[in-house]
Amino acid sequence: MRYSFYPGCSMEGTAVPYRKSVEPVAEALGMELEEIPDWNCCGATVASGVVGDYTQQVVAARNFALAEPRGLDVLVACSSCFLSLALTNKRFQEDADFHRAANEALAAAGLKYNGTLKVRQILEVMVNDVGIERIRARVKRPLTGLKVAGYVGCQTMRTLPWEFDDPEHPVVLDRIIEALGATATPFPMKTRCCGSSQTLPAEKILMGASREILESAAEGGAQMIVTPCPMCQLNLDSYQGRMNQLLQTSFAMPVLFFTQLMAIAFDLPPESWALKYNIVSPFQALAPLGINR
């Protein structure tokens, strides 16, 4: 199981705990990740609003041109990166006019992409390549009794709807949670939008959406939320204090990357749990498992 790895910009900044946990967890599962050399920003869901879909997709395609010589599937963990990269790749493979024009643009830097790669979302790789059985077999510290809400987020499942799991009510993350020995709690808002990048321009949207998501998780009895999305993790984790101030709520719901939970269950070295980066402390929820600060 070898992959070209596209970390994405968040992993160099706000999503540090994702990066610190995803690599050791992948290694523990027998995956080899090779970072795409000198990768560039995929444009997320933003660049096309300034320069249009075509230019954004050409920018994203530079990464494929750099990765193609190795011939490995491109593993993407960030949902926004997955959205941009997977759709670009699909267009490369299905739209001959786009393929030709985009290669003319790449040729300005002496690059070319033949459209031979596959772009893979990390949850999909976890179930299809690694397999739930293998994840379960790797667990050394079963998370028995821990109640976890699996927040898949919006873009992960809906980028290529019906290519794996359900775009509105997916179960893939719940399966992973259960494989770790924890209990996946009922969570109707598991693919509701968190407010995304409205943080700066319209934080009310963010707080309204995040409030509903946190309440939904709490109603289901969850002690923590896990997610594969950097934007979701940041919004839900960093805004609870502000929401408690402004909305008179009393949220104290830890929000972890699902790979952090895997690192704990695999009993990997605590650096790979990367819990010091979590703003809402997860230690109360983890105490019954013998994990303390």
Next chain:
Amino acid sequence: MADCQVSPEAVRYDPAFSREVYALENGPQIKKCMQCGMCAVSCATRASMNYSPRRLFNLIKQGKKETVMKSNTMWMCTTCLMCKVRCPRGIAIVDVMHDLKNLAIDQGYVTHPQAAFYQAFWKEIWSRGRVFEGGVTARYFLKRGILGEIKTILSMKDVGMDMLRHSRMPLLPPRKIKGLGDLHKIIEKARSQRKEVS
């Protein structure tokens, strides 16, 4: 529901604007809209929008340029893809929203704060090849005007401090990509190709 209101204005259709929009990358898809409203009921941010996507598409068909371009609808879209997944006609509504944002920025309809955020984000890609969140934030506030945004900045300081305390907000950007010059050449070529087509 505001969605049900019928405007008392005499109806006038102006095809010039609708043609302009249909000529955008995803514009032709708008013609497939049958006004069913599935997008409106599926939209995560509908409550904050001046017009639901359904109404916006109708306004485009009527040629109401100023109403469409000044509306906040496309800027409130968070690309959660629910409308795209559910649209019974298979319209990539979020991609149309990208086009409308792009058109608004090109034509100077940039008063909504999201426009400044988008421009800040793109500037970051252009100058580093990767996006440094601190850089986007700084560029956003500069673009909006520090004085006007001072209340927002102060009100967000607790969130910022929490992030700093947990090492979630590096103060220095990562290095620029090595191929930044190459990336510029690719972008410039792509943008010139786009102009040729339109």
